[in-house]
Amino acid sequence: MRKKVIAGNWKMNLTLEEGVSLASEVVNMAKDELASDVTMVLCTPAIHMAAVSKLTAEVASVHVGAQNISEHESGAYTGDISADMALSTGAEFVIIGHSERREYHFETNAQLAARVELALAKGLTPLFCCGESLETREAGDHVSFVTKQLEESLYQLSAEQMEKVVIAYEPIWAIGTGVTASTEQAQEMHKSIREALASKFGAEVAEKISILYGGSMKPGNAPELLAQPDVDGGLIGGASLKSRDFIDIAKSY
Numbered sequence: 001m002r003k004k005v006i007a008g009n010w011k012m013n014l015t016l017e018e019g020v021s022l023a024s025e026v027v028n029m030a031k032d033e034l035a036s037d038v039t040m041v042l043c044t045p046a047i048h049m050a051a052v053s054k055l056t057a058e059v060a061s062v063h064v065g066a067q068n069i070s071e072h073e074s075g076a077y078t079g080d081i082s083a084d085m086a087l088s089t090g091a092e093f094v095i096i097g098h099s100e101r102r103e104y105h106f107e108t109n110a111q112l113a114a115r116v117e118l119a120l121a122k123g124l125t126p127l128f129c130c131g132e133s134l135e136t137r138e139a140g141d142h143v144s145f146v147t148k149q150l151e152e153s154l155y156q157l158s159a160e161q162m163e164k165v166v167i168a169y170e171p172i173w174a175i176g177t178g179v180t181a182s183t184e185q186a187q188e189m190h191k192s193i194r195e196a197l198a199s200k201f202g203a204e205v206a207e208k209i210s211i212l213y214g215g216s217m218k219p220g221n222a223p224e225l226l227a228q229p230d231v232d233g234g235l236i237g238g239a240s241l242k243s244r245d246f247i248d249i250a251k252s253y
């Protein structure tokens, strides 16, 4: 049985006070309403992680994640945060390779490969993001594009390491646009990702890996997306900033 993961990416939103207030609402609702087999992750801004971790410690199903880490262990990298720093706040997950970071910070697949390895070595679970632009999809190259992202950032891992990675497929054209991938588009890509992982790491490993969908997921469209055989959860931006919507998505399994 694959882990069901509903992760919220708060991006660069909310002051510390607002973040703590949202996290405490999510924790209280999760305690009352959430099935124990759903893993929720709050990927907060770095400065919120310690305070939010104190709240999530109250409930086994809610965890904290970072939105990025450096591929360096420590040193003169102004503005970056290390895996050890993230861990020291109580974070257990880390988003790696979000399309916004690839675009605005020019992160490369090779750099992301190093981050995934470091995260695993330190005991953080990577939420590895992949996904194509509208142009790539319209050219019909979406599957080969995403497969290349996986090849260049994950194929150096051992099967044992790979089993610990969570993948998030986020088509760039669906992020923050209100346009969601259709259930067929999502399932097609998730199945292709699983097949690629099976041919590299073996079917048994691929079957264990949770592949999340991200891109305008909301309570209204979550049930049909999450019902797809290869969609094992969601990475949610806008709707994760509203406790009711975020919990309702997690409840729609």
Ligand SMILES: O=C(CO)COP(=O)(O)O
Residues within 6 Å of the ligand: 009, 098, 170, 174, 175, 176, 177, 178, 214, 215, 216, 217, 235, 236, 237, 238, 239
């Ligand atoms: O980028 C996303 C999550 O990482 C998705 O954002 P939206 O849910 O706002 O489209």
